[in-house]
Each structure stands twice: as structure tokens, then as C-alpha cells.
């Protein structure tokens with residue numbers, strides 16, 4: 189299920205918001221990929237400028253370090269899901285993890301991520317489908333900026349991120365505030381909790397694309413050790 193795209197992306201006040209609004213208005217996975225193929229080369233500059241001030245990658249990496257990576261970080265193996273150009277991987281590298289893998293829909297975004305030199309492995313993947321990774325592979329899975337309008341829906345993605353996480357490991361993600369309830373994310377989390385798969389460490393609201401005034405839910409799930 190693709191995250192809903194109500195096409196009423198906020199009115200663009202600058203050229204740099206154009207791609208952001210188009211991305212959120214994607215009506216299909218193919219449209220979304222085509223958009224990021226065009227956006228990749230200028231993405232880092234645009235989301236980093238003061239008009240957008242995309243603070244989520246750094247805030248999420250800080251939360252990941254605080255909640256999960258502060259002890260034994262050098263042994264941690266991380267999956268950065270929807271890694272894009274690698275902003276989260278670069279921020280997570282501060283934790284000196286053992287290895288960071290990335291998956292993303294867009295080959296052009298991945299090729300920028302490859303240039304960071306941070307990632308061990310980078311693979312094209314559609315997160316609206318099952319993820320081609322084994323159960324319990326990662327100590328921590330990050331997913332930042334990808335649970336947003338017109339991108340990736342809650343099902344099967346949230347369950348898949350939990351599946352590839354080790355017992356007692358963390359899924360650390362952002363979900364655009366506008367789709368947390370209407371997009372079915374909160375309900376899917378409640379289902380995973382009711383099934384005894386995860387516990388919610390936090391679902392607090394944080395700044396996201398700060399220049400745009402957007403907030404996101406910082407969702408941290410801990411996979412329950414059922415053995």
C-alpha cells in the first residue's frame with residue numbers, strides 16, 4: 189500500500205520546494221522513482237538550504253545513538269531503509285557502527301549515497317514489497333523521510349523492518365505527522381504491539397522539514413525477544 193498522496197502538497201514558495209511537493213504528490217511507485225531520479229543530483233543542497241532545513245536525519249541519528257547505539261556501537265550492523273543520498277548514514281557514522289547497509293527505490297539516489305563511502309552495501313528495493321533480507325539481520329534499522337505522502341505505506345513496510353531487525357534491536361523511523369493516523373501507521377504499530385512483536389520506545393513529535401513547518405512522529409520500536 190502506497191502512502192496516500194492527497195496531491196494538495198503545500199503551496200510552493202520557492203523553487204527548492206518544487207521537488208519536495210512533487211515527491212509528496214506521487215501517485216505511484218513509478219512516479220516516485222522517476223522524481224527521485226531527477227532530484228538526486230541537487231537533493232542534498234536543496235533539503236539542506238534554509239528554505240527547507242531538513243533536520244530529520246540528524247535528529248534521528250542522535251535518537252538512534254541515544255536509545256540504541258550508545259553501548260556496543262562498534263559491533264552494530266545497521267540497515268538504512270530508504271537511505272536516499274545517505275544523509276542518515278553519514279549522521280549515523282558518528283556512532284562508529286560496524287557496518288551500514290542501505291536500500292532505496294532510486295538508483296540515482298543510491299549512486300550519490302555510494303560516493304559517501306559510508307555504506308557497506310547499497311541495493312535497489314521497493315519497500316512497498318517484501319524486503320529481500322533475512323530475518324533478524326540488523327541491530328538497528330533506520331527509515332527517515334520515506335514514510336511520507338506518496339512514498340511508502342505502513343503495510344508491509346513496518347512489519348518488514350521489524351522482521352529484519354534482531355531481537356532487542358530497534359527500528360528508528362520518521363512518519364510525516366499528516367499521515368501518522370490517516371495513513372494507517374498508528375493502527376499498524378498497534379497491531380504489531382498487540383501481536384507481541386514490538387514495544388514502542390517513543391512516538392514523540394519532532395521537527396522534520398523545519399523550514400517547511402513540517403513535523404514528524406519519531407517512532408522507535410524495540411523488537412521483543414520471544415525466544
Ligand SMILES: C[S@@+](CC[C@H](N)C(=O)[O-])C[C@H]1O[C@@H](n2cnc3c(N)ncnc32)[C@H](O)[C@@H]1O
Pocket residue numbers: 217220221224244245269270271272273274275276291292293294297313314315316331332333334339340
Ligand atoms: C525524502 S527522501 C529521504 C532519503 C533519506 N532517508 C534522507 O533522509 O535524506 C525519500 C527516499 O525514499 C525513497 N523511496 C520512495 N519510495 C520508495 C519505495 N517504495 N521503496 C524504497 N524507497 C523509496 C526515495 O527514492 C528517496 O530516496
